Amino acid sequence: MYKENIICTVIIVLIIIGNIITQKYTKTSVEETSATLTELREEITKEDNEINGNEAKEKIDKIHEMWDQKHDLLAYYIEHDEIEKVETELAGINGYIEIEEYKEAVVEIDKNIYILEHIKNKNLFNLENIF
Numbered sequence: 001m002y003k004e005n006i007i008c009t010v011i012i013v014l015i016i017i018g019n020i021i022t023q024k025y026t027k028t029s030v031e032e033t034s035a036t037l038t039e040l041r042e043e044i045t046k047e048d049n050e051i052n053g054n055e056a057k058e059k060i061d062k063i064h065e066m067w068d069q070k071h072d073l074l075a076y077y078i079e080h081d082e083i084e085k086v087e088t089e090l091a092g093i094n095g096y097i098e099i100e101e102y103k104e105a106v107v108e109i110d111k112n113i114y115i116l117e118h119i120k121n122k123n124l125f126n127l128e129n130i131f
Contacts (some may be wrong), residue, residue: 022077022123023123023124025073025074026074026078026119026120026123027120029070029074030116030117030119030120032066032070033063033066033067033070033086033116034113034116034117036059036062036063036066037063037093037109037112037113037116038109038113039059040056040059040060040063040093040109041106041109041110043055043056043059044056044097044102044105044106044109045102045106056097056102056105057094057097057098060090060093060094060097061094063090064090064094067086067087067090071083071087077123078119078123082115082118082119082122083119085115086112086115086116086119089108089111089112089115090112092108093105093108093109093112096108
């Protein structure tokens with residue numbers, strides 16, 4: 001009986017530690033991606049300067065590259081549908097920037113930020129998500 005209690009306690013501690021590590025990585029990944037998307041949004045919505053399509057294209061390529069790196073680890077513990085939604089929105093943003101439809105790109109950026117926040121909140125360890 002004593003051995004079983006120790007084994008159960010170790011398993012529970014490992015689960016909690018793993019959850020803390022994954023939450024931290026998810027939070028930093030979402031915050032970095034959201035911050036970069038917000039910078040892109042601000043650059044696109046500037047009214048005083050004419051929008052440089054090449055700079056916007058470089059920025060979305062940078063975001064895509066950053067997300068691809070994050071995607072590999074996030075795919076281990078986040079639903080693939082959620083990750084695919086982010087990738088779909090990134091592709092939409094890229095498409096709108098290529099054809100210089102910046103108003104539509106802003107809408108896609110806002111959707112993507114919302115999806116990222118949803119992913120972060122969905123994986124939080126709180127009472128609402130437990131029950």
